[in-house]
Amino acid sequence: MDTTTVDTVRLNAVRKVYGKGGTSVMALAGVTLGFQRGSFTAVMGPSGSGKSTFLQCAAGLDRPTSGTVLLDGEDLAGYDETALTKMRRERIGFIFQAFNLLPALTVMQNITLPLKLARRRPNPARVAEVIDRVGLSERTGHRPAELSGGQQQRVAIARALVTGPAVVFADEPTGALDTRTAREVLHLMRESVRTLGQTIVMVTHDPVAASYADRAVFLADGRFVGDMYNPTAEVVAERMTRLGAWAGETQAQPATGGVF
Ligand SMILES: Nc1ncnc2c1ncn2[C@@H]1O[C@H](COP(=O)(O)OP(=O)(O)OP(=O)(O)O)[C@@H](O)[C@H]1O
Incomplete structure (x- = not known):
């Protein structure tokens, strides 16, 4: 397949309903979105708008109730659990708020763990390049603590x-x-897009974080309600305010005046 013309990740009419009957919640109400190779996208929306559910479905961590998720044009619905796990190990990278490093392993062991799990022999040059890129060459023997x-x-x-x-x-x-x-972390992510052509999809509440992306997409009530390219923190914050993102919150207002 010619992957240059295919979105790296594509969701078609994805719905996700949690629970059954009267207590069921429609977390995603038919989301259609594509993410091009080498793009950096911020997924934004008020609390409860479906961002985490979107990420879980897009990354093959959870299955949509209906609709399709395609990775490089391949429908994940065709994968059983074993194939999904393999696919995530080999073709998807994850970065979490809480870092999720293994405390007993060194920096080097943590970084090369995905290769081990995928039973791939580390390419020393690639590993060294990645470690150098994130500025940790002097710290490879340290533990996360x-x-x-x-x-x-x-x-x-x-x-x-x-x-x-x-x-x-x-x-x-x-x-x-x-x-x-x-x-610094956002800059590093931005650089990996620019120099490695990495595709990144980032869920965030923070308009300043979104301003590092090429595109911001907005969810509200489980629906895709719009996007913007080359977002600035001010314009994103204004959009989020219009979506009611900070209604009732006292301290989560982003300090957009102090844009980096
Ligand atoms: N496992 C679950 N069971 C039932 N309802 C769920 C579950 N996970 C999420 N929901 C509901 O689905 C909706 C979307 O939740 P989701 O966590 O995707 O939103 P979010 O935009 O990531 O929110 P936040 O910004 O607060 O993390 C919410 O109404 C939430 O309560």
Whole structure:
């Protein structure tokens, strides 16, 4: 298949209903969205709009109630659980808010773990390049507890990139970091898109984080309600405000005046 013309990730009319009967919740109400190779997309929306559910379905961690999810043009519905696990290990990278590193393993062992799980022999040059790219060459023997939060997230980024995945899904990757460290992490993600052609889909609440992406897509009540290219923090914040994202919140208002 000619993958240059196919979205790396595509959702067609994806619905996800949790539960049954009167207590059921429609978390996604028919989302159709595509993500091109080498693009960096921020997925945004108010709390409860379906962002996490979207990510779970797009990454093959959960199955839609109806609709299709395609990775490089291949329908994930055709995969059984074993094939899905294999697909995630080999073709998807994950970055989480809480880093999710294994505390007993060194930086090097954490970074190369996905290769081990996929039974792939690490390519030393590729591993060294990824470690160098995230600025951790001096720290490969350390354990996560000996690193700062920003350094731990950089380990997680290297771990996500090391297999050369089709797509990296990031879930609030800067949620646990201070402003300056968050900026460094976002810059690193941006660079991996620019220099490696990595495709990244990032769920975030933060308009400043979204401003590092090429495109912001907005969800509300489980629906795709619009997108914007080359988003700025101000315009994203305004859009989020119109979607009612910060209604009732006292401290989560983004400080868009202090854009990095
Ligand atoms: N496992 C589940 N069982 C039942 N309902 C669920 C489940 N997971 C999510 N939901 C519901 O689905 C809707 C969408 O939730 P989701 O977590 O995807 O939203 P979100 O945009 O990621 O929210 P937040 O920004 O607060 O993390 C919400 O109404 C939520 O309560």
